[in-house]
Amino acid sequence: MKRISFFKIALVALIGFGLCGCTVIFQKGRRSDVEKIKELSQELDQLSQAKKLLEERLQKEIDDKQVKLQMMEKGLVITFVADVLFDSGKDKLRPSAYSSLDKVAKVLEENVPDLNIGIEGHTDNVPIRHSGWKSNWELSSGRALSVLHYLVDKEGIAPQRISAIGYGEYRPVASNSSREGRQANRRVEIVILPQVTKNKEAGVVSTPMKEPAENLK
Secondary structure, three states: OOOOOHHHHHHHHHHHHHHHOOOEEOOOOOHHHHHHHHHHHHHHHHHHHHHHHHHHHOHHHHHOOOEEEEEEOOEEEEEEEHHHHEOOOOOOEOHHHHHHHHHHHHHHHHOOOOOEEEEEEEOOOOOOOOOOOOOHHHHHHHHHHHHHHHHHHHOOOOHHHEEEEEOOOOOOOOOOOOHHHHHHHOEEEEEEEOOOOOEOOOOEEEOOOOOOOOOOO
């Protein structure tokens, strides 16, 4: 077995802690811990490769500031500006958005087939007035579910891999005091979620993060 450097161990352990949203305790000198580190390293490589492929395939969308890719604590996040996917106050996908979602679906199926996917809907803080939604929660949930159904029904993503949730206006990434900030907050995030496992016999203790639960209403 190749020797794994201390730097690699520290790096992977820290990334595993942050990326997976979990607490991991390694017991010194245990063979099983080395195996766990190798698994985390492989998973990081898998997500990094997926990010690279998506950057290549979504280059135009990224250049046009319609899509953003980030490696975050919760996983690899593909952020779509909601105005690109939906008309104002609507949850029906625009046909013009299909091509971009198709590119994402291809990577999800071919390059990260074993990883789960979370769809998160977000809005600005402008109150719902004329669209018929009760609140921004319902709108964000409806949009997240529309993306979910497109990926499952049209692209064949296994339904057990995917979930959706709506956060409404309550997780902004910019100030709602400006037009640009409100546009940034109106978004849908497709999150490629890292795997988290428990292995008591191996001496590795992990507490998995809660995956987004599907909003049924």
